[in-house]
Amino acid sequence: MSVYDAVEIDRLQGGPADLSQYLGKAVLIVNVASKCGLTPQYEGLERLHETYAARGFTVLGVPCNQFMGQEPGTSEEIAEFCSATYGVTFPMTEKVDVNGESRHALYRNLVTAADAEGHTGDIRWNFEKFVISPDGTVAARFSPQTEPESPEVISAIEAALPA
Structure with a gap:
């Protein structure tokens, strides 16, 4: 079953x-915040x-304001900040909840995956990362503190890239 x-x-x-445009691609889904x-x-x-x-491959940023209000801006403010401050060109979604009763459906699918330490369930903080295989399944999950360009994330991305 695809997370999408x-x-x-x-x-x-x-x-x-x-x-569904991401089926056939490797994707890194990350809940992001501008003031973290x-x-x-x-x-x-x-x-x-x-x-x-x-x-x-693409990164898909998913803004979330559930962690100490660290993504307080409007969609326009978030887009401007990401573009002007970090030169972000990858796609971003609307701001959503990743935990709790109003958890977005995308995250209901993602949080069932375990990371290398066996953590499943709630997103722990901003910048938790999920590598998605071309078939739409979770290939790997990484803690917020794991840097995007760490060897383990790069290895998971390279393993998930379409043939």
Whole structure:
């Protein structure tokens, strides 16, 4: 089953995002925030996006304001911040909840995957990362503190790239 099945989400700039467009690609889904100590990870996420885009890969940023209100802005403010401060070109979705009763359907699918330490369930903080295989299944999960360009994330991305 694909993590994208029956999931409706809007793009950051408005209008529906067709997640089925990612079937056949490797994707790194990351819940992001603009006012977090981990926010500089945007730089590494953008470099990954640029490095692997031609090989069927993208980063998908998912803004979330559930962790100490660290993503308080409007869609326009988030887009401007990411573009102007970090040169972000990868796609971003609308701001969603990743935990709790109002957890977005995309994250209901993602949180069942375990990371290398066996953690499943709730997202622990901003910048938790999920590598998605071309068939839409979770290939790997990484803690927020794991840098986007760490060897383990790069290895998981390279293993998930389409043939």
